[in-house]
Amino acid sequence: xxxxxxxxxxFATGFYLFFYVLTLVIHVAFMNYVLAGCGWIAIVRPRAGNxxxxxxxxxxxxxxxxxxxxxxxxxxxxxxxVQILYKREYYTANLLLFNRWMAILPILIVGFYSLYxxxxxxxxxxxxxxxxxxxxxxxxxxxxxxxxxTENHLLSVRDTNYWSEFYATRSQVYSESQLIPRLLVWxxxxxxxxxxxxxWQHWYxxxxxxxxxxxxxxxxxxxxxxxxxxxxxxxxxxxxxxxVSTLAIPYFVIAILGLVLQVAGWVWLLRQKQFSFTGLVVTxxxxxxxxxxxxxxxxxxxIHTLGKERFESLYPVHEEAFGRGGFLVFLAFFxxxxxxxxxxxxxxxxxxxxVADAQHGASIKSx
Amino acid sequence: xxxxxxxxxxxxxxxxKGLSIGGLGIFHVFxxxxxxxxxLLLTYFQWLAMTGRCPPARRFMEGYFRTLVLISxxxxxxxxxGMWFTSIQxxxxxxxxxxxxxxxxxxxxxxxxxxEVVAGYCAxxxxxxxxxxxxxxxxxxxxxxxxxxxxxxxxILSFQLTPGVWLETRSIWHGFFNPTFFPSLIYRxxxxxxxxxxxxxVAINMASGFTREERAELIYRAALLMTPMALMPLLGLWFxxxxxxxxQGWIMGGSMAMTMLxxxxxxxxxxxxxxxxxxxxxRRLYINGATATVLCVLAFAATAGGxxxxxxxxxxxxxRDVLYSNSVRPEEVxxxxxxxxxxxxxxxxxxxKDLPVLDGAPHPRLKTGALVFRQQCSVCHxxxxxxxxxxxxxxxxADMKRQNFAKLQKxxxxxxxxxxxxxxxxxxxxxxxxxxxxRPQDWPDSLGEAGRSKLILDRIHTWLNEAGTEPNLxxxxxxxxxxxK
Numbered sequence: 001x002x003x004x005x006x007x008x009x010x011f012a013t014g015f016y017l018f019f020y021v022l023t024l025v026i027h028v029a030f031m032n033y034v035l036a037g038c039g040w041i042a043i044v045r046p047r048a049g050n051x052x053x054x055x056x057x058x059x060x061x062x063x064x065x066x067x068x069x070x071x072x073x074x075x076x077x078x079x080x081x082v083q084i085l086y087k088r089e090y091y092t093a094n095l096l097l098f099n100r101w102m103a104i105l106p107i108l109i110v111g112f113y114s115l116y117x118x119x120x121x122x123x124x125x126x127x128x129x130x131x132x133x134x135x136x137x138x139x140x141x142x143x144x145x146x147x148x149x150t151e152n153h154l155l156s157v158r159d160t161n162y163w164s165e166f167y168a169t170r171s172q173v174y175s176e177s178q179l180i181p182r183l184l185v186w187x188x189x190x191x192x193x194x195x196x197x198x199x200w201q202h203w204y205x206x207x208x209x210x211x212x213x214x215x216x217x218x219x220x221x222x223x224x225x226x227x228x229x230x231x232x233x234x235x236x237x238x239x240x241x242x243x244v245s246t247l248a249i250p251y252f253v254i255a256i257l258g259l260v261l262q263v264a265g266w267v268w269l270l271r272q273k274q275f276s277f278t279g280l281v282v283t284x285x286x287x288x289x290x291x292x293x294x295x296x297x298x299x300x301x302x303i304h305t306l307g308k309e310r311f312e313s314l315y316p317v318h319e320e321a322f323g324r325g326g327f328l329v330f331l332a333f334f335x336x337x338x339x340x341x342x343x344x345x346x347x348x349x350x351x352x353x354x355v356a357d358a359q360h361g362a363s364i365k366s367x
Numbered sequence: 368x369x370x371x372x373x374x375x376x377x378x379x380x381x382x383x384k385g386l387s388i389g390g391l392g393i394f395h396v397f398x399x400x401x402x403x404x405x406x407l408l409l410t411y412f413q414w415l416a417m418t419g420r421c422p423p424a425r426r427f428m429e430g431y432f433r434t435l436v437l438i439s440x441x442x443x444x445x446x447x448x449g450m451w452f453t454s455i456q457x458x459x460x461x462x463x464x465x466x467x468x469x470x471x472x473x474x475x476x477x478x479x480x481x482x483e484v485v486a487g488y489c490a491x492x493x494x495x496x497x498x499x500x501x502x503x504x505x506x507x508x509x510x511x512x513x514x515x516x517x518x519x520x521x522x523i524l525s526f527q528l529t530p531g532v533w534l535e536t537r538s539i540w541h542g543f544f545n546p547t548f549f550p551s552l553i554y555r556x557x558x559x560x561x562x563x564x565x566x567x568x569v570a571i572n573m574a575s576g577f578t579r580e581e582r583a584e585l586i587y588r589a590a591l592l593m594t595p596m597a598l599m600p601l602l603g604l605w606f607x608x609x610x611x612x613x614x615q616g617w618i619m620g621g622s623m624a625m626t627m628l629x630x631x632x633x634x635x636x637x638x639x640x641x642x643x644x645x646x647x648x649x650r651r652l653y654i655n656g657a658t659a660t661v662l663c664v665l666a667f668a669a670t671a672g673g674x675x676x677x678x679x680x681x682x683x684x685x686x687r688d689v690l691y692s693n694s695v696r697p698e699e700v701x702x703x704x705x706x707x708x709x710x711x712x713x714x715x716x717x718x719x720k721d722l723p724v725l726d727g728a729p730h731p732r733l734k735t736g737a738l739v740f741r742q743q744c745s746v747c748h749x750x751x752x753x754x755x756x757x758x759x760x761x762x763x764x765a766d767m768k769r770q771n772f773a774k775l776q777k778x779x780x781x782x783x784x785x786x787x788x789x790x791x792x793x794x795x796x797x798x799x800x801x802x803x804x805x806r807p808q809d810w811p812d813s814l815g816e817a818g819r820s821k822l823i824l825d826r827i828h829t830w831l832n833e834a835g836t837e838p839n840l841x842x843x844x845x846x847x848x849x850x851x852k
Contacts, residue, residue, distance in 0.1 A: 326471030
């Protein structure tokens with residue numbers, strides 16, 4: 001804990017933490033697109049079919065079910081690693097929140113199907129209020145899931161005495177002062193991510209107006225900065241100290257640098273008539289810095305909250321799990337299946353009929 | 368801290384915990400089987416269409432694929448995650464051990480799941496514009512990935528019942544390729560084909576724009592995928608032969624519930640198989656939507672029966688020879704008979720205020736009993752609902768309860784041995800008696816008088832010793848405690 005993440009940790013612990021953070025970053029990218037995209041849809045309230053008000057809305061409506069599927073699939077890997085790293089903490093929070101926690105499953109199913117419903121022609125001829133309600137359902141469902149995860153995470157880092165008291169109350173709702181600010185940091189942070197992925201999708205097609213997305217992204221960055229200040233104000237010294245600890249300080253700096261890069265990138269794109277490759281790359285590097293930096297800081301906060309003694313008591317568990325074997329087989333199949341996934345994209349890219357409006361290399365319409 | 372009290376225990380009310388995981392499990396297994404079988408059927412139909420063997424297959428595929436995506440990509444994927452969450456709710460120690468043991472194999476399964484999602488979406492989304500060969504490749508990749516997902520999960524699940532030589536070697540591959548791995552894998556593959564085909568038959572009847580002849584052709588082609596059902600009886604026998612002897616006994620009449628569920632599963636499978644092979648394939652009969660739906664329901668019943676039996680025959684373990692259903696490890700029983708667990712449980716009793724008060728404090732015997740019930744019994748039993756302990760012990764007097772609880776594994780071989788002190792056992796007896804008597808506000812302390820207390824505890828102690836600390840199973844010599852495990 002006295003050196004930069006993940007160095008200085010026992011090999012097994014550092015190894016699992018590295019994979020956890022790596023896979024969580026991928027999950028967060030998908031998740032951000034879905035959360036902010038659903039928020040966009042809830043505000044714009046699109047009609048079904050092709051009757052949409054903007055190209056961005058049309059892309060979002062078209063892509064959100066796939067991206068939610070991606071978020072769920074990408075979420076399985078960090079879910080696996082968190083069970084190895086913090087088994088007792090994670091399981092206990094699950095058990096304490098019980099039905100309230102389990103509710104995320106049916107709610108996500110409802111959210112998922114409502115995204116498909118938004119694409120159906122059935123919705124096209126419905127009354128405005130029905131469209132408004134159905135357009136809001138995915139956002140409510142995804143936001144509830146995000147809230148539940150934050151709640152679960154914060155409860156998981158409490159100690160046994162607190163868990164015991166919480167259990168006695170029979171409550172299935174956990175709250176503390178940092179919950180909402182922390183949730184808002186992640187929620188507002190989803191806006192620039194969604195804008196950037198959407199911007200790449202526009203670039204791919206050669207359409208869309210950078211100004212709109214740049215403005216939305218900059219508002220998102222402003223909001224996330226405000227939420228971060230609020231988070232800093234309400235959290236304990238332990239949490240604040242985690243950000244500037246040796247473990248996390250380089251990542252905290254990287255996260256801030258990433259924010260600056262994103263602001264610079266979006267401001268530059270704001271003045272352009274078309275999405276430019278260079279501008280998007282710079283903004284993407286910024287986003288990657290922020291996501292990686294913040295995800296490591298999130299982990300540092302957890303480790304500091306648990307405390308040195310409690311965290312170090314987990315080392316033997318990680319060591320034992322690491323000794324079970326199977327990693328090389330995973331690595332082999334990871335490479336093979338990554339190759340096969342590449343083959344899928346290659347087939348779609350090269351074995352379809354060309355479409356006129358694909359501007360930047362793809363023969364893919366309506367991506 | 369002992370694992371049996373490591374986690375808070377939730378009260379599922381009248382619902383047995385096993386029912387909740389079983390219920391979700393059946394639903395998930397059915398949708399997962401549909402994902403695999405549906406993919407294989409689509410691959411086969413694509414081949415039929417592109418080779419000109421069955422022209423209507425091309426038109427049918429799009430609607431069927433939409434059903435597959437809407438069911439298996441949404442509900443199937445989320446109930447899969449749900450299985451994980453439900454497992455944590457029911458037995459966190461079990462799922463924790465499985466994760467520790469097989470996490471990299473689970474990670475392998477995840478890589479196939481990623482491939483399945485990508486290949487499936489690519490084929491679905493761009494299918495109408497892809498070349499035939501490219502679409503066939505994508506569908507084949509989707510089906511392969513879905514089946515491989517089954518391959519990996521099957522090894523982990525079958526390990527729970529038959530860990531085989533893993534118990535000695537602790538090799539992950541010995542655990543994975545365990546005695547029931549192959550019969551289970553082949554059986555499930557055929558089951559997946561059946562589910563995919565039956566759903567297709569419903570879809571064929573619901574689809575518009577097909578003539579009767581075209582529907583008949585599609586039905587016949589789809590039915591061919593059900594012919595491997597002829598192997599199911601042999602695979603079933605292979606699976607049963609590889610099961611532990613006690614588990615075989617329970618499905619053969621030792622446990623009426625399991626025997627009945629197996630009978631339902633076998634009967635439903637036989638009807639579906641007979642109809643498919645004799646009616647649809649040999650006689651080339653036409654099947655309408657209603658009949659196809661009935662067969663689907665029967666396939667669901669077969670899945671339900673089979674999954675409940677698979678969960679049930681592991682008793683008294685969740686991980687054979689490693690972990691009892693109540694999260695107590697076999698090697699810990701002897702120690703727990705001396706030290707007990709109730710005095711060190713970090714989680715308070717939620718219904719403590721409902722207990723009678725004795726000398727200004729909650730009734731000590733009833734409090735102990737409630738904690739014992741929560742730790743050792745509540746994973747399979749309720750207090751007033753499915754498999755309720757007060758109901759199961761109706762008519763037993765206190766002494767009968769003492770003796771039967773002390774010799775639990777002798778009374779029913781699918782029960783684990785009691786893992787607590789004589790005082791804790793007496794607490795459980797009093798707690799059940801108290802509930803059976805309508806939870807009165809006044810309840811005597813059975814151990815309040817020194818002479819009587821000694822008599823009761825000595826008697827329980829004797830019965831516990833007579834029962835021993837091992838499960839009442841047919842076990843290889845090397846697995847008996849103190850002999851090399």
